Amino acid sequence: MELLKKYIHMNQWKNKASTQLTLDDDFIVPDTMDDVDRVLLDAGEIQIESARAQGEKVNVRGKLDFRILYRKADGGLQTLAGSIPFEESVNVPGLEERDYTETAWELDDLSVGMINSRKLSVKALVTLTVQTETLRDVEAAVDIEGAGSEDGAELELQKQKVEAAAIAVRRKDTYRVKELISLSGNKPDMEHILWSEIRLRAESARPLDGKLVMEGELMVFVIYTGEGEDGPVQYLEESVPFSGELELPEALEEMIPQISMKLVHKELEAKPDYDGEMRELELDAVVELNIKLYEEEEVEILSDLYSTNREVTMETEEACFDKILAKNACKCKIVEKIQLDNGERILQICHSEGNVKIDETEIKEDALHIEGVLEVQLLYMTSDDNEPIRSRTEMIPFHYMADAKGLTENSIYQLNPSIDQLTAVMMGGDVVEVKAVVNLDLLVLQPVCHQVISSAATQPMDVQKLQKLPGIVGYVVQPGDSLWKIAKKFHTTVDNIMETNGLTSDKIQPGDKLLLVKEIAQG
Structure with missing residues (x-):
């Protein structure tokens, strides 16, 4: 007899491996730039240039791009940028050639110190994480072709319904955002951009029939010098919302998404307006989407059979299916008051940015207990003309319990944190109130194993x-x-x-x- 089999495409999460590396280098201030009196701001970002699998290792090449805003020895502000290249191997036990690898990074610490007015020391602690996944086909017999038609066997069939989360779409794509930002009427023309930041916030994506719709906002922050000799230091903060669609013929509205979005390119350039005045900023950003769409299937598999007029011999094997246990888009609200002990009077908060770090997760009581911190950097204007901008970084701990009924130690989960909202407001004196909403996008899969029939044959009774x-x-x-x-x-x-x-x-x-x-x- 011939078994009719169904093949279900599954996305298997295999392993996650991390390594830490320390980057340390000294930088000479170029001759074309002024002496450094004091470092005011620093920022860094890792650029992954390549990640190649070699045996059970992933060789990661990239660089740390850093920027420094400093006060010049004779007054005024200037920006210095540089990079530190690196190459690191991450051990990933069980890695195979057919596996998919996803490399992520986290800048745990960045410090810039002055050796002297012409030489700076840049140190960074970076965590590289490699997530490995593979596509596998799970096969299961669902019926007998032409049962009894060849040898007259009267077969009794037992079938069982199984829920399976099949991977329907797995791909990467990009979406480009181009926008012109104009200065408000009370701002002077731009002479020179000293500092700029572009952050992705409140991003989301979901499938519809034949396409993927997305939305979010780009938070743009710029520090610049106003036009004219001894132009004042100015800042601009703007939210640029975006929404769009990507064609995705395989997508269906009822599919369950697991989609992460990140900025892979961001550029900001000062442009003249129609009157020839430097009052516009051209934003050019590229968002990369890592798309996985799951389709819940109810499959009726053949679990047993026998005959009342033949002897039936059969072989069985274990087949494991992933079942979607939970898909939660959780929102964790954070409110914290921060005391800024500063020698000079704080005029106003001009910018706040944040980064979510998950420290620990624990499975208990049908929920995932999440411990993490919101790293908040505050930029504020002071009454000190020599040092008009200062920064402060604070770590705000948070705890959240994400419901996932049936969650066990055997469950497989993926947690994507992001920031939905972040504000910082002066409350009086030197007290700042920080309010934030952290998105915790949780997908939980539960492996469920069944005995399935792999082969069967009949003999005379x-x-x-x-x-x-x-x-x-x-x-x-x-x-x-x-x-x-x-x-x-x-x-x-x-x-x-x-x-x-x-x-x-x-x-x-x-x-x-x-x-x-x-x-x-x-x-």
């Missing part, structure tokens, strides 16, 4: 074995019994047992009494 079975027998139902098990054991069918005993349901209880009649089908 063993007449002597059949004759030893009684023709009619009374039977008391035992714990763990089902009509299927009883019918198979006593060479009859479920339908015959129900008809003989006047049953209207196949539900039975221990202690029930049944009359069983042996059945021998012709063929």
